[in-house]
Amino acid sequence: MTTLAAKSPFELRVGLGNLPEQSVREALASGEMGFLHSYTTGSTVDGPGVRVVAWTTGCQWRCRYCHNPDTWTVTNGIPVSVAQAADELRKYRAGLKAMSGGFTLSGGEPLMQHRFAVKLLGAAKGMGIHTTIETNGFWGSRLTDDDLESIALVMLGLKSWDPARHKDLTGQEIGPTLDFARRLAARKRPIWIRFVLVPGLTDDPEDMAGSARFAASLGNVERVEVLPFHQMGRFKWERLGLTYTLESVEPPTSEAIDKAVAVWRSAGLDAS
Numbered sequence: 001m002t003t004l005a006a007k008s009p010f011e012l013r014v015g016l017g018n019l020p021e022q023s024v025r026e027a028l029a030s031g032e033m034g035f036l037h038s039y040t041t042g043s044t045v046d047g048p049g050v051r052v053v054a055w056t057t058g059c060q061w062r063c064r065y066c067h068n069p070d071t072w073t074v075t076n077g078i079p080v081s082v083a084q085a086a087d088e089l090r091k092y093r094a095g096l097k098a099m100s101g102g103f104t105l106s107g108g109e110p111l112m113q114h115r116f117a118v119k120l121l122g123a124a125k126g127m128g129i130h131t132t133i134e135t136n137g138f139w140g141s142r143l144t145d146d147d148l149e150s151i152a153l154v155m156l157g158l159k160s161w162d163p164a165r166h167k168d169l170t171g172q173e174i175g176p177t178l179d180f181a182r183r184l185a186a187r188k189r190p191i192w193i194r195f196v197l198v199p200g201l202t203d204d205p206e207d208m209a210g211s212a213r214f215a216a217s218l219g220n221v222e223r224v225e226v227l228p229f230h231q232m233g234r235f236k237w238e239r240l241g242l243t244y245t246l247e248s249v250e251p252p253t254s255e256a257i258d259k260a261v262a263v264w265r266s267a268g269l270d271a272s
C-alpha cells in the first residue's frame with residue numbers, strides 16, 4: 001500500500017484517489033478533504049529552516065520542464081482530511097519550531113484545492129507553525145485577504161517575462177501570476193521568487209531582466225532562487241505516455257547559473 005510519506009517527490013504516483021467523481025467534487029468544494037501526492041519531512045529547500053512539505057495533486061499548467069507530471073491530476077493523490085493532515089503536522093510542531101522551520105504546501109498547484117489549502121494552512125498557523133505556499137500564482141484570486149494572513153510566505157514561480165514564451169512554456173497566460181504578485185506586494189506579504197533556468201528556453205538575459213525588474217519593483221521580494229533544470233522527472237513523462245520535448249536539453253553549467261543569478265542581482269535582488 002502506498003503511504004503518504006515519501007522518500008522524495010520524485011516517486012511516481014498515479015490513480016490513488018479511487019473516489020467517485022461526485023465525492024471528489026464534494027471534497028474540493030468543502031475543503032474538508034484534499035488530495036496529496038505525498039509529504040516529506042526535513043526539507044531545507046522549500047522555505048526557511050527545516051520543513052515538513054506536503055505536495056498536493058492537481059495543476060492546470062503544463063510546464064514543459066515539470067518534474068512532477070503525476071501531480072497534474074487531482075485524483076492521482078491520496079484523499080486526506082484536514083483533521084488527519086493537521087494531526088500529522090502536530091507531531092512535528094516542536095521540532096519545526098526548534099529548527100526555525102515550518103510547513104510548506106507545494107504541488108502540483110496547491111490553489112487547485114484552495115479551500116483545503118486555506119484550512120490546512122490555517123490549522124498550521126493555529127498551532128504556531130510558520131506557513132509557506134509554493135504556487136504558480138494563477139489562482140491567487142481565489143484567496144481572500146483573510147486567507148493571505150494564514151500564509152507567512154509565498155514562494156512564487158516566475159517562468160518567463162515574455163508572454164508568448166510563457167504561454168509556450170506553461171500553456172497558460174502570465175497575467176494572473178503577475179496580478180497575484182502585485183496584490184501580495186500591496187498587502188506587504190513576503191515573496192520568494194523561484195525561477196527555473198532551462199538552457200535555450202528561459203536563459204535569455206533580456207527575458208530574465210524583465211522578470212527581475214518586475215520582481216524588484218514590487219518591494220516585497222525577499223529572495224530569488226535560481227533553480228537549475230534537471231532531467232530527474234523525465235521518466236515520469238515517459239511512464240505516463242506524455243510527450244516530453246526536452247530530451248536533448250542539458251542542465252545549465254555553473255557558469256550559466258552564475259550569469260542568471262547576476263541578472264537578478266543587478267536588479268537589486270537577493271538572488272542565489
Ligand code: SF4
Nearest residue numbers: 059061062063066108
Ligand atoms: S506549475 Fe509546477 S506542477 Fe504545474 S506544470 Fe508547472 S512545474 Fe508542474
